[in-house]
Amino acid sequence: MKYDFLIVGAGIIGLSIARELRELYPAAKIKVLEKEPDTGFHSSGRNSGVLHAGFYYTADSLKAKFTKEGNRQLTEYCLENNLRINRCGKLVIAQNESELETLYELEKRGKANKVDVRLLNQEEAKEIDPNAKTFKKALYSPTTSTVDPIELCRFIKRELKKKNVEFSFGESYVRRISDNKIITSKGIEHDAGKLINTAGLYADRIAREFGFSKDYEIIPFKGLYLKYSKSDMPVKTNIYPVPNLKNPFLGVHFTITSDNHIKIGPTSMPAFWRENYKGFDNFSLSEFLNIISWEAQLFLTNAFGFRDLAIEEVKKYQRKYFIGLAKKMVYNIDEKGFKEWTTPGIRAQLLNINTKELVQDFVVEGDKESIHVLNAVSPAFTSSFPFSRWVVENFIVK
Numbered sequence: 001m002k003y004d005f006l007i008v009g010a011g012i013i014g015l016s017i018a019r020e021l022r023e024l025y026p027a028a029k030i031k032v033l034e035k036e037p038d039t040g041f042h043s044s045g046r047n048s049g050v051l052h053a054g055f056y057y058t059a060d061s062l063k064a065k066f067t068k069e070g071n072r073q074l075t076e077y078c079l080e081n082n083l084r085i086n087r088c089g090k091l092v093i094a095q096n097e098s099e100l101e102t103l104y105e106l107e108k109r110g111k112a113n114k115v116d117v118r119l120l121n122q123e124e125a126k127e128i129d130p131n132a133k134t135f136k137k138a139l140y141s142p143t144t145s146t147v148d149p150i151e152l153c154r155f156i157k158r159e160l161k162k163k164n165v166e167f168s169f170g171e172s173y174v175r176r177i178s179d180n181k182i183i184t185s186k187g188i189e190h191d192a193g194k195l196i197n198t199a200g201l202y203a204d205r206i207a208r209e210f211g212f213s214k215d216y217e218i219i220p221f222k223g224l225y226l227k228y229s230k231s232d233m234p235v236k237t238n239i240y241p242v243p244n245l246k247n248p249f250l251g252v253h254f255t256i257t258s259d260n261h262i263k264i265g266p267t268s269m270p271a272f273w274r275e276n277y278k279g280f281d282n283f284s285l286s287e288f289l290n291i292i293s294w295e296a297q298l299f300l301t302n303a304f305g306f307r308d309l310a311i312e313e314v315k316k317y318q319r320k321y322f323i324g325l326a327k328k329m330v331y332n333i334d335e336k337g338f339k340e341w342t343t344p345g346i347r348a349q350l351l352n353i354n355t356k357e358l359v360q361d362f363v364v365e366g367d368k369e370s371i372h373v374l375n376a377v378s379p380a381f382t383s384s385f386p387f388s389r390w391v392v393e394n395f396i397v398k
Contacts, residue, residue: 006194009203010167017391030166032168033184042345045153047223054110054115054382055117059113063362074152078147086260093125093132131331171186198376203218216374220347220348225342227262239254249309268309271346272295273287
């Protein structure tokens with residue numbers, strides 16, 4: 001079976017790249033392979049649904065380059081197609097004097113990235129959300145929104161099908177045979193003019209078969225949220241803490257979902273195999289041994305503060321402690337309202353095996369035959385449309 005473009009993985013990045021390719025090459029034969037029954041079964045359907053504004057990232061990063069524009073494009077896309085979007089904004093709050101410096105740094109980054117962010121005093125922050133509790137200042141982002149990620153992914157899929165992009169669900173990549181010939185779980189050989197690897201948690205493995213990802217290994221981190229089950233709305237906007245800028249995680253925060261529910265989270269727990277969602281589901285001994293080996297090294301050396309992070313994350317298994325982190329950011333909330341855990345997600349976080357650091361920015365490697373999206377972590381969902389255009393323009397059209 002021959003295709004001009006064969007995309008492995010039907011998450012938001014795979015879908016967005018297919019969308020760009022179809023726009024540029026109306027007659028091209030494009031196929032998307034996905035091992036699950038539909039799109040959105042992993043990171044793309046299990047994320048917070050937040051459309052980030054783009055103020056967390058240094059101006060020289062790809063994340064800064066694409067997040068603001070991605071927010072605008074996805075917002076317009078949702079509005080044009082009557083997809084759910086909650087334009088509730090975001091407050092980043094400080095809890096003490098030392099966190100104010102990071103808050104000022106976030107404002108500086110936001111301004112450098114030409115993002116609409118504003119420093120507010122305590123009274124101004126209360127006008128946005130009377131329950132938001134901050135120390136002296138808060139950073140307000142009016143363009144932060146939330147969407148339903150599964151609804152969005154499946155709408156794009158339907159749009160692509162109408163434009164004759166072929167999908168094969170329940171069919172996974174198995175191995176490379178030669179050049180751009182691969183074999184799938186259905187025993188079918190596929191020959192691609194260009195293979196595009198957007199396989200998320202398994203992107204590094206596929207990339208190595210094509211001679212890439214030599215310096216990287218994906219380390220999975222599990223994210224869990226607690227949903228507020230009571231009928232009142234004690235929080236009106238997304239409320240985030242000041243993050244630790246040394247790692248890519250944003251800390252436990254309040255999210256207002258697209259259907260106007262409140263949840264707190266996520267955790268950033270080191271996982272022990274790539275699809276370590278619940279119990280021993282999807283357990284892989286080889287993955288376990290490989291990942292636990294890397295995590296042991298990071299723990300012993302405390303690379304990028306991994307030991308501190310792991311110890312902190314273990315504490316979050318205690319519901320009272322987990323809720324307590326969120327309670328610090330508001331004046332009043334009934335902790336008994338947080339009863340229901342949402343579907344867990346796994347972050348496919350890239351580790352540089354040479355420096356023993358988590359890679360903060362997007363990473364793409366490739367040549368004239370294949371492209372490998374290795375680090376499409378948050379805010380990849382927000383950035384998906386302009387990021388995918390950049391991938392196509394720099395690795396296909398150039």
